[in-house]
Amino acid sequence: MGVSERKEKEKEIRRNDIIDAAEKVFFSKGYDLATMDDVAKTAEFSKRTIYVYFNSKEQIYFEIMIRGYKLLISMIDEYVSNSKDDGITKVRKLGEVFFCFSKHHPNYFYAIMNYENGELDFSSGIPDKSREQCYELGEIIFQYLSDFLEQGIREKIIREDIDIKSTAILLWSFTVGIFTTLKKKKNYIVEVHHKSVDELLEVAFNMLTKTIEK
Structure with missing residues (x-):
């Protein structure tokens, strides 16, 4: 060297x-x-x-998000590389992978979610390269979801009348909302309603997939 x-x-x-x-x-x-x-x-x-x-605290935060995105993408890649599932099953499994990520890497999960929810302002002092890399990594995940929806439509098990981009955005939003609620209200849900997180996730994923099933 x-x-x-x-x-x-x-x-x-x-x-x-x-x-x-x-x-x-x-x-x-x-x-x-x-x-x-x-x-x-x-x-x-x-x-x-x-x-x-x-050059700023914000730039370092972007680098942390990049680490999180790469970790999440590697988990999705591992599932996809070994999967022969149909499109709608892949949509469901993507949610399960995302939940696994939130459980095992909660700090990265919330770092990404804080940014996605617009709670942090990264509009100044951020090199385009850092910002664009975050967007590109986020789009890789979004593309996976879009591809799974398209696969399901081709297989005639997902409704043909859905708009793929709008559906992908809403499925992502619903899923994040479910994860956040179950994390924040876990003790209340368990103690008062006697429901486990895993049980409610099963119900939630069933409800979401039924909205797009043909």
Whole structure:
């Protein structure tokens, strides 16, 4: 390895160290309360060094979301690569994969959801490359859902009269709403209504798929 390659490698390691530290800070304190000073202290770098690699707190947050998106996509890819399911089953399974992601990687899940819900303003100080990569990764997931709907229509098990893009957006929205509600109200649902999360998810997925079945 030459000198330039070694320097690039060291730069990438340091950059990832900063993102690792930022995850700890953002996930424990929340994005709004976290500061670049917190990130620098956790990473054990000077604040000036942090700004050599990232020009804002928002940019680092995008990098965290990118990690989350890549992880979710890898989980979807694993299912798709081994699946011979029909289109409507794939739509349902995609929801199950997403729920699994929310359970096992809740910090990434909510990092992505906070951005998608428009709770954070990333309109300033963000390089187009970071923003566009997030959009591109999000579109990969959206395309999977659209492809599954199209497959189901070809197989004549999903209604032909649906608008694929509108249906995909609404299915995504309903699913996120269900996950969020079940997480926030889990104790109440279990103690008062004696229903488990898994049981309600089964009912929810059945209801959603019935709306698009032919």
